[in-house]
Amino acid sequence: MITTVPVAVATAAPIIEVRGLSKRFVKRLDLAGRLAARLGSGAVEETVHAVDHVDLTLAKGEVVGLVGESGCGKSTLGRMIAGLLPATEGEILFKGQARASLDGEEARAARLAVQMIFQDPYASLNPRSRVEDIVGEAPLLHGLTTRKGASDYVDSMLTRVGLDPDFKRRYPHQFSGGQRSRIGIARALAVKPEFLVCDEAIAALDVSIQAQVINLFMDLRRDFNLTYLFISHDLGVVQHIADRIAVMYLGRIVEMAPTDELIAKGPNHPYARALLAEVPRLGREKRKFRPVKGEIPSPLNPPSGCHFHPRCPVAVARCSIEAPKLRVIASGRHSACHLND
Amino acid sequence: MSAAPTLEVDNLKTHFFTKAGVVKAVDGVSFHVNAGEILGLVGESGSGKSITGFSILGLIDPPGLIVSGAIRFKGEDLATLNEERLRSLRGNRISMIFQDPMMTLNPVLRIDTQMVETVLAHENIGRKAALERAREALALVGIPAPERRLVAYPHELSGGMRQRVAIAIAFINKPDLVIADEPTTALDVTIQAQILFEAQELCRKTGTAMVWITHDLAVIAALADRIAVMYAGRVVEAGTADEVIAHPLHPYTHGLLGSVPTRNQRGTRLTQIPGMTPSLLNLPDGCAFAARCPRVAQQCCEQQIPSQQILGRSVRCCKPLVAEAVA
Amino acid sequence: MSIAEAPIAAKPKAVVETPFRRFASEYLESRVAAFALGLMMVLIGLAVLAPWITPQNPYDLAQVDVLDSRLPPGTKSSGNYTHWLGTDGAGRDLLSAMIYGLRISLIVGVMSGLIAMIVGTAVGMTAAYTGGRVENLIMRIVDLQLSFPAILLALMLIAVLGKGIDKIIIALVTVQWAYYARTVRGTALVEARKEYVEAARCLGLSSPRILFKHILPNCIAPLIVVATVQTAHAIALEATLSFLGVGLPQTEPSLGLLISNGFEYMLSGKYWISFFPGLVLLVTIVAINLVGDQLRDVLNPRLKR
Numbered sequence: 025m026i027t028t029v030p031v032a033v034a035t036a037a038p039i040i041e042v043r044g045l046s047k048r049f050v051k052r053l054d055l056a057g058r059l060a061a062r063l064g065s066g067a068v069e070e071t072v073h074a075v076d077h078v079d080l081t082l083a084k085g086e087v088v089g090l091v092g093e094s095g096c097g098k099s100t101l102g103r104m105i106a107g108l109l110p111a112t113e114g115e116i117l118f119k120g121q122a123r124a125s126l127d128g129e130e131a132r133a134a135r136l137a138v139q140m141i142f143q144d145p146y147a148s149l150n151p152r153s154r155v156e157d158i159v160g161e162a163p164l165l166h167g168l169t170t171r172k173g174a175s176d177y178v179d180s181m182l183t184r185v186g187l188d189p190d191f192k193r194r195y196p197h198q199f200s201g202g203q204r205s206r207i208g209i210a211r212a213l214a215v216k217p218e219f220l221v222c223d224e225a226i227a228a229l230d231v232s233i234q235a236q237v238i239n240l241f242m243d244l245r246r247d248f249n250l251t252y253l254f255i256s257h258d259l260g261v262v263q264h265i266a267d268r269i270a271v272m273y274l275g276r277i278v279e280m281a282p283t284d285e286l287i288a289k290g291p292n293h294p295y296a297r298a299l300l301a302e303v304p305r306l307g308r309e310k311r312k313f314r315p316v317k318g319e320i321p322s323p324l325n326p327p328s329g330c331h332f333h334p335r336c337p338v339a340v341a342r343c344s345i346e347a348p349k350l351r352v353i354a355s356g357r358h359s360a361c362h363l364n365d
Numbered sequence: 366m367s368a369a370p371t372l373e374v375d376n377l378k379t380h381f382f383t384k385a386g387v388v389k390a391v392d393g394v395s396f397h398v399n400a401g402e403i404l405g406l407v408g409e410s411g412s413g414k415s416i417t418g419f420s421i422l423g424l425i426d427p428p429g430l431i432v433s434g435a436i437r438f439k440g441e442d443l444a445t446l447n448e449e450r451l452r453s454l455r456g457n458r459i460s461m462i463f464q465d466p467m468m469t470l471n472p473v474l475r476i477d478t479q480m481v482e483t484v485l486a487h488e489n490i491g492r493k494a495a496l497e498r499a500r501e502a503l504a505l506v507g508i509p510a511p512e513r514r515l516v517a518y519p520h521e522l523s524g525g526m527r528q529r530v531a532i533a534i535a536f537i538n539k540p541d542l543v544i545a546d547e548p549t550t551a552l553d554v555t556i557q558a559q560i561l562f563e564a565q566e567l568c569r570k571t572g573t574a575m576v577w578i579t580h581d582l583a584v585i586a587a588l589a590d591r592i593a594v595m596y597a598g599r600v601v602e603a604g605t606a607d608e609v610i611a612h613p614l615h616p617y618t619h620g621l622l623g624s625v626p627t628r629n630q631r632g633t634r635l636t637q638i639p640g641m642t643p644s645l646l647n648l649p650d651g652c653a654f655a656a657r658c659p660r661v662a663q664q665c666c667e668q669q670i671p672s673q674q675i676l677g678r679s680v681r682c683c684k685p686l687v688a689e690a691v692a
Numbered sequence: 693m694s695i696a697e698a699p700i701a702a703k704p705k706a707v708v709e710t711p712f713r714r715f716a717s718e719y720l721e722s723r724v725a726a727f728a729l730g731l732m733m734v735l736i737g738l739a740v741l742a743p744w745i746t747p748q749n750p751y752d753l754a755q756v757d758v759l760d761s762r763l764p765p766g767t768k769s770s771g772n773y774t775h776w777l778g779t780d781g782a783g784r785d786l787l788s789a790m791i792y793g794l795r796i797s798l799i800v801g802v803m804s805g806l807i808a809m810i811v812g813t814a815v816g817m818t819a820a821y822t823g824g825r826v827e828n829l830i831m832r833i834v835d836l837q838l839s840f841p842a843i844l845l846a847l848m849l850i851a852v853l854g855k856g857i858d859k860i861i862i863a864l865v866t867v868q869w870a871y872y873a874r875t876v877r878g879t880a881l882v883e884a885r886k887e888y889v890e891a892a893r894c895l896g897l898s899s900p901r902i903l904f905k906h907i908l909p910n911c912i913a914p915l916i917v918v919a920t921v922q923t924a925h926a927i928a929l930e931a932t933l934s935f936l937g938v939g940l941p942q943t944e945p946s947l948g949l950l951i952s953n954g955f956e957y958m959l960s961g962k963y964w965i966s967f968f969p970g971l972v973l974l975v976t977i978v979a980i981n982l983v984g985d986q987l988r989d990v991l992n993p994r995l996k997r
Contacts (some may be wrong), residue, residue, distance in 0.1 A: 106894055135896050148888050151711065200641055212894075
């Protein structure tokens with residue numbers, strides 16, 4: 025639906041395009057449940073609309089930040105783009121071709137081109153593998169290096185992420201959280217990806233280590249012309265490194281805009297406005313908190329119409345009936361709010 | 366400050382005697398908090414901030430031990446009290462809020478049962494009165510329809526709600542001091558903002574002193590009156606929040622503030638502190654930050670740096686950034 | 693091309709500390725468990741060296757004289773050695789018979805444990821990998837298996853299969869495999885959800901490779917705990933079967949059979965014929981259980997470290 029590319033990266037072709045992507049988790053009733061339903065207990069199949077008809081385009085070389093709170097579906101969306109979760113509906117295009125229709129060599133290349141950096145530096149590395157195997161297993165398997173050249177290949181990867189290659193025979197538990205994050209990045213880089221999905225990749229790290237890893241991401245982007253989908257709940261970090269920001273709420277993208285515009289002119293969508301306002305800042309003046317009232321609704325039972333309307337300070341009648349579509353409101357800016365009409 | 370501080374920690378040292386050696390988790394920490402004031406205890410992992418909080422409440426188990434120092438709470442030295450006396454203070458005059466609300470809440474008991482238990486453990490006012498207090502405490506932390514929440518079980522509430530209940534339990538006996546150990550780290554930004562707001566209001570209203578332990582500078586900037594920055598078990602800088610954030614004197618504080626993305630121009634490289642925190646088993650002789658400090662000099666590595674008073678603050682550095690601060 | 697600043701790392705420990713070395717040092721923290729492990733080593737050593745350390749081979753009919761039967765402990769024998777623990781009803785030196793019996797008991801216990809572990813692991817991993825109806829079916833069979841009392845099942849099987857050491861082992865394997873299957877399936881499911889498995893899938897590694905090189909090594913820990921406890925069970929179960937007379941034949945008696953043989957003499961004061969084999973059986977099982985306990989403690993809180 026939306027394929028406009030931000031002016032800054034106008035000549036770059038889309039590397040990943042997502043159209044109408046949805047993911048629904050259905051908790052089917054088992055035998056006992058179906059019996060109970062027959063007998064009138066009212067037990068129903070529960071469906072979680074984790075991701076609800078999302079359209080997104082990522083141009084080569086850009087960094088798109090995906091922000092939202094828990095339950096908004098950003099992690100699910102990230103995993104679908106990385107190929108780890110099958111979509112319920114919609115399609116993902118890699119360099120213009122539908123990924124599902126690729127097979128054989130092309131499918132493998134498409135798979136390797138999109139890699140993921142995970143959040144938990146402790147659970148994302150196999151505790152029983154040495155670092156050289158963690159980083160070197162996949163490239164060896166896919167023929168990116170020979171058995172003879174594997175050691176040097178692993179060394180070069182580790183050096184690139186700022187780790188001492190002497191430590192490659194160690195096990196993950198002998199490294200700190202920040203170092204493990206780097207090992208995970210080296211592992212992803214080793215298969216020469218073009219696109220990285222960073223799923224809260226720095227959330228579990230200390231602030232000073234976060235700065236190191238953010239700098240590393242920026243360096244790698246420049247050196248390898250990588251494209252990032254940077255998923256985070258930390259707007260401060262996303263603002264710093266992303267070219268464009270997409271805000272999600274309960275499975276839908278509610279606003280998408282270039283970062284500069286978002287900072288300069290402020291967000292359009294009420295939820296995005298609230299999110300931006302809530303971020304604690306280092307300002308010297310004591311801020312008065314004007315918190316958004318209410319709690320994030322359960323994804324099992326989202327509000328009708330616009331998901332945000334129960335908490336929205338400017339909601340009107342139409343908001344509870346009809347779900348707003350993501351529309352272009354200015355050059356490069358999209359927002360899903362009825363008040364824009 | 367006319368009255369004596371509610372809490373005064375004086376050169377506290379808590380060490381852990383493990384098989385691998387002595388871990389000096391807290392190694393000479395001093396700070397104070399006055400009534401109605403919020404002190405932000407800021408530090409990254411391994412800085413000893415959580416252990417400081419646990420030491421204050423006497424929650425350190427072997428192989429840990431408070432080896433020296435004083436923790437003066439309204440005159441009484443908590444480090445020397447027996448378990449009986451500590452128990453009468455905990456939950457009553459001093460309470461704690463943990464990062465995970467399920468450390469406070471028992472998953473198999475109803476909320477009202479747990480809150481009433483907290484009240485009755487310290488004051489024999491009868492179940493009805495205790496229940497009324499519980500309801501008031503929930504309303505105080507901004508929980509809508511408190512009667513419904515009272516009869517709920519913890520798993521029926523969302524994360525943010527559970528943390529609010531934990532805060533209510535902490536405030537239910539109107540304590541003089543509350544230690545909060547990263548209570549909002551695991552919560553979403555909008556919920557975090559709400560809770561920060563309510564905590565601030567609560568302290569102003571009830572005159573409770575609060576120590577808010579966190580690694581998130583941004584959170585503390587908006588919330589705290591005073592800040593103490595910890596590194597490798599020691600307080601490296603302490604002062605009013607405005608001043609410490611606007612003009613940090615210690616190179617670590619300066620580096621930490623510089624690491625925050627919003628302090629840097631968008632798209633540029635963040636000023637980063639190279640290296641990692643040293644292992645607490647093997648602290649160097651001199652300043653613990655020397656290996657990573659851009660201003661390191663010979664004298665930094667020779668002996669431990671004492672804390673000095675500069676510009677109305679305490680700083681543990683032999684070359685503090687005074688010039689930048691005064692400029 | 694600039695590289696992100698290499699951190700001035702606090703170097704990881706000088707020795708390459710393999711997971712095994714770390715585990716070994718944690719295990720040995722408990723003196724009781726270390727002692728139990730030592731005891732097990734001694735018992736295994738005795739069993740292995742049986743032909744060389746026993747004064748008499750109790751199953752060599754030439755060495756055994758029925759006139760020597762039921763001699764109390766300490767009696768001098770017709771050969772040039774002492775019956776330190778006396779003789780049994782057929783004139784066999786009890787000490788020798790016990791060591792040979794220990795050997796049989798251990799062989800049966802360990803063999804059946806090993807085979808059951810292989811079978812159970814294969815079934816459990818299959819269940820975890822396939823999921824859906826197949827997994828359901830497999831796990832219901834496992835549940836069914838586990839709800840049968842072990843003795844009953846073993847008795848039924850032996851009644852069908854007949855006597856003999858291999859039949860016993862088959863029976864014991866059939867009784868035990870389900871524990872392993874259930875443990876492995878549970879662990880495999882947990883590991884399969886962890887991020888390092890997702891990373892492996894993202895990197896294009898094949899499913900069999902992920903199963904065997906990534907998931908299986910991380911399932912070993914709880915398997916070892918189950919294995920030690922189950923081996924103790926197997927030894928006890930075999931002893932029970934032998935005691936009931938449906939286990940091993942007289943020519944290859946295990947400790948259970950020795951106890952059974954001596955039972956008729958208990959009331960006439962010749963206690964030693966049952967007592968000493970019973971004691972050895974008890975010590976063996978307790979030692980294995982203690983080792984299993986410590987293993988469980990060491991391998992569990994690992995998650996928190």
